[in-house]
Amino acid sequence: xxxxxxxxxxxxxTKYRYYGSFLILALLLVxxxxxxxxxxxxxISVPEIFRxxxxxxxxxxxxxxxxxxxxxxxLSAILxxxxxxxxxxxxxxxxxxxxxxxFVLGISSGAKLVVALxxxxxxxxxxxxxxxxxxxxAFLGSMVSMGFVLLVSKKVHQMSxxxxxxxxxxxxxxxxTDFVVxxxxxxxxxxxxxxxxxxxxxxxxxxxxxxxxxxxxxVIAAFFLSKxxxxxxxxxxxxxxxxxxxxxxRVMLILLSSILSACVxxxxxxxxxxxxxxxxxxxxxxxxxxPLLVIPACFLGGAVFCLFCDxxxxxxxxxxxxxxxxxxxxxxxxxxxxxMIKRQKLN
Amino acid sequence: MKNKCYFxxxxxxxxxxxxxxxxxxxxxxLRGQILTLIGPNGAGKSTILKSITKQLKILGGCVYLxxxxxxxxxxxxxxxxxxxxxxxxxxxxxxxxxxxxxxGRYPYTGSLGILNEEDRAKTREALELVQALELADRDFSAIxxxxxxxxxxxxxxxxxxxxxxxxxxxxxxxxxxxxxxLSILKKLxxxxxxAVVMSLHELDLAQKISDLIICIKGEYVDKSGTPEEIFTDxxxxxxxxxxxxxxxxxxxxxxxxAPSGKPEVFVIAGGGSGISCYRRxxxxxxxxxxxVLHENDIDYEAARTLACEVIAESAFEPVSEAHYIAALxxxxxxxxxxxxxxxxxxxxAANQRLLAEAEKQGKLI
Numbered sequence: 001x002x003x004x005x006x007x008x009x010x011x012x013x014t015k016y017r018y019y020g021s022f023l024i025l026a027l028l029l030v031x032x033x034x035x036x037x038x039x040x041x042x043x044i045s046v047p048e049i050f051r052x053x054x055x056x057x058x059x060x061x062x063x064x065x066x067x068x069x070x071x072x073x074x075l076s077a078i079l080x081x082x083x084x085x086x087x088x089x090x091x092x093x094x095x096x097x098x099x100x101x102x103f104v105l106g107i108s109s110g111a112k113l114v115v116a117l118x119x120x121x122x123x124x125x126x127x128x129x130x131x132x133x134x135x136x137x138a139f140l141g142s143m144v145s146m147g148f149v150l151l152v153s154k155k156v157h158q159m160s161x162x163x164x165x166x167x168x169x170x171x172x173x174x175x176x177t178d179f180v181v182x183x184x185x186x187x188x189x190x191x192x193x194x195x196x197x198x199x200x201x202x203x204x205x206x207x208x209x210x211x212x213x214x215x216x217x218x219v220i221a222a223f224f225l226s227k228x229x230x231x232x233x234x235x236x237x238x239x240x241x242x243x244x245x246x247x248x249x250r251v252m253l254i255l256l257s258s259i260l261s262a263c264v265x266x267x268x269x270x271x272x273x274x275x276x277x278x279x280x281x282x283x284x285x286x287x288x289x290x291p292l293l294v295i296p297a298c299f300l301g302g303a304v305f306c307l308f309c310d311x312x313x314x315x316x317x318x319x320x321x322x323x324x325x326x327x328x329x330x331x332x333x334x335x336x337x338x339x340m341i342k343r344q345k346l347n
Numbered sequence: 348m349k350n351k352c353y354f355x356x357x358x359x360x361x362x363x364x365x366x367x368x369x370x371x372x373x374x375x376x377l378r379g380q381i382l383t384l385i386g387p388n389g390a391g392k393s394t395i396l397k398s399i400t401k402q403l404k405i406l407g408g409c410v411y412l413x414x415x416x417x418x419x420x421x422x423x424x425x426x427x428x429x430x431x432x433x434x435x436x437x438x439x440x441x442x443x444x445x446x447x448x449x450x451g452r453y454p455y456t457g458s459l460g461i462l463n464e465e466d467r468a469k470t471r472e473a474l475e476l477v478q479a480l481e482l483a484d485r486d487f488s489a490i491x492x493x494x495x496x497x498x499x500x501x502x503x504x505x506x507x508x509x510x511x512x513x514x515x516x517x518x519x520x521x522x523x524x525x526x527x528x529l530s531i532l533k534k535l536x537x538x539x540x541x542a543v544v545m546s547l548h549e550l551d552l553a554q555k556i557s558d559l560i561i562c563i564k565g566e567y568v569d570k571s572g573t574p575e576e577i578f579t580d581x582x583x584x585x586x587x588x589x590x591x592x593x594x595x596x597x598x599x600x601x602x603x604x605a606p607s608g609k610p611e612v613f614v615i616a617g618g619g620s621g622i623s624c625y626r627r628x629x630x631x632x633x634x635x636x637x638x639v640l641h642e643n644d645i646d647y648e649a650a651r652t653l654a655c656e657v658i659a660e661s662a663f664e665p666v667s668e669a670h671y672i673a674a675l676x677x678x679x680x681x682x683x684x685x686x687x688x689x690x691x692x693x694x695x696a697a698n699q700r701l702l703a704e705a706e707k708q709g710k711l712i
Contacts, residue, residue, distance in 0.1 A: 010484060098440070227460030231453050233439050237402055241431045242453035242506070243422035289441040292459060 025300040032307040081306025082299035087260035088275025101275030102261035106169030110145025111138035111265035131210035138262035197323035198269040226291040273332025360407035361398040386563035392546035426454035430503035451505030473501040493524030513545035551599030613681040620687040666697035
């Protein structure tokens with residue numbers, strides 16, 4: 001009797017933990033949204049911001065700043081941050097390792113390289129580059145890097161070796177990207193340099209629409225893979241025995257994580273460590289790794305993390321901007337080190 | 348016969364990468380029966396288990412589960428009939444034991460895998476069956492190997508299978524946990540009429556728990572049958588190619604080889620009193636002779652493989668004068684005499700005389 005009651009209490013306790021975590025993440029998102037929209041080189045009062053957003057009335061410069069600059073930027077930080085951390089979680093599930101992520105495995109850099117090549121090629125001919133073309137290029141690059149990572153993972157079974165080879169691919173791709181960006185001296189390519197370091201700036205509503213479609217579709221698809229993912233966490237053999245089509249499931253994981261991280265790279269360039277740090281933090285808050293909870297929480301957490309980092313990137317040394325990757329690295333890299341130390345202890 | 352079997356294979360050939368390892372395997376198993384695969388390391392026990400659980404493609408022949416060809420069953424159908432306990436060391440992140448067990452509900456839950464009341468009840472039932480209810484909220488990666496195996500068995504039970512396949516489930520466990528695990532398994536088989544196929548390294552346990560044994564060695568199944576048919580001294584010694592030491596079917600245990608050389612000690616024993624002395628002499632590498640033992644004495648079983656020579660009397664007969672004299676002769680050749688007996692009866696009165704003689708010769712230690 002006593003045990004049953006204690007059990008019930010524990011159940012209630014974990015439930016509160018889940019509700020609480022989502023509530024905190026949602027609250028943080030709202031606060032950061034407001035903070036972000038309210039900060040910048042030109043100060044606009046809060047009532048005015050509300051008027052501009054909800055009634056679309058206000059002074060023209062302020063209207064433009066809010067609608068054309070700050071809102072698209074904030075929305076892309078939310079969408080892409082969410083996409084990046086969900087992508088990281090999918091890769092961690094795939095490799096059964098918490099330090100897998102699109103950046104450390106070189107997938108982001110592969111995408112970056114192909115996007116840069118495509119942009120330079122198209123812009124050099126005076127053509128415009130649509131969001132879809134960017135995403136396609138990034139996806140192509142992601143898949144090439146991913147293919148390479150998968151090949152290596154068949155040969156080496158140590159995760160650390162895999163990460164090292166991922167980091168090496170990343171360096172090679174970045175070096176080539178830098179090379180082509182430096183020598184492509186076209187006025188249109190000025191932005192390319194900022195982009196290749198990672199930035200949420202210069203987003204248009206067209207960009208936001210396209211990324212919203214892809215990211216939301218990708219995250220929802222990932223959410224509906226929660227069940228086989230949970231089985232897969234026990235190991236492939238167990239998943240297979242419980243009726244998971246393991247081969248198909250693995251392909252789905254790879255495709256979804258590549259699409260999500262490709263979308264991020266296409267618009268914001270490579271962003272480091274979000275894909276590892278956020279899933280880890282989210283799991284520590286929830287105290288569970290159940291995909292059904294972790295995937296939505298990762299999306300929220302990634303959005304919060306990127307909004308926070310983007311705010312720092314654009315305000316700390318205003319008017320000059322930091323690249324988003326340098327900020328995410330400052331907050332994300334320690335988390336990665338922490339995970340590795342913890343794993344060492346466990347083994 | 349075949350139609351009654353819950354699980355059977357017909358000329359199944361298994362192997363890796365299209366290369367056959369073991370050919371034409373025939374398994375026939377009813378519900379409520381335990382079938383154990385034994386055989387030397389690397390013989391292919393795991394390959395067979397992986398093949399019947401669909402982790403490896405079968406290279407030839409057919410496998411039938413509940414009257415249907417296994418390759419025609421969907422993943423979900425198979426999952427509801429067959430569960431596994433594997434050797435892979437699972438390291439799930441942030442999962443309680445209850446989570447691990449509840450994962451077994453996979454084939455029964457909806458598209459998001461959310462557990463309902465029934466699933467929770469089944470989970471607790473499975474935990475209870477393996478006597479691990481108190482582990483429910485513990486982190487799976489923080490419990491002992493013995494506990495882990497029980498939780499993994501509970502996970503398999505939670506899947507409500509009609510057949511469970513276990514790959515060396517007791518390998519990492521200490522003796523207490525081995526016994527606990529197998530008695531839970533036996534109880535499960537009896538209560539739920541589950542068919543079990545497993546591989547075991549421990550021959551003594553395999554002999555006791557199994558209804559059927561299949562011996563794997565070489566390209567074909569070496570032999571299959573009931574434990575009584577399989578566990579004979581000669582067969583097991585040849586299956587494992589035991590050259591040093593020997594296997595005792597009656598004890599279900601192995602003995603190390605007897606020390607070689609000229610016998611140095613004569614041991615007077617009987618009724619089980621001598622076994623520990625024989626083993627000590629074996630450890631110390633001292634060759635010995637023992638007697639006079641009856642052939643139905645358990646000392647006789649051990650002495651047969653450990654002593655240079657055993658002076659034995661037919662079962663249920665008093666020790667004859669001839670055997671007494673033979674023993675006395677041997678005793679004279681030895682440097683020391685050891686007596687493990689503290690009382691004598693009419694059957695072995697001769698041993699008492701041997702003891703007195705030894706004392707007279709001043710060889711008794």
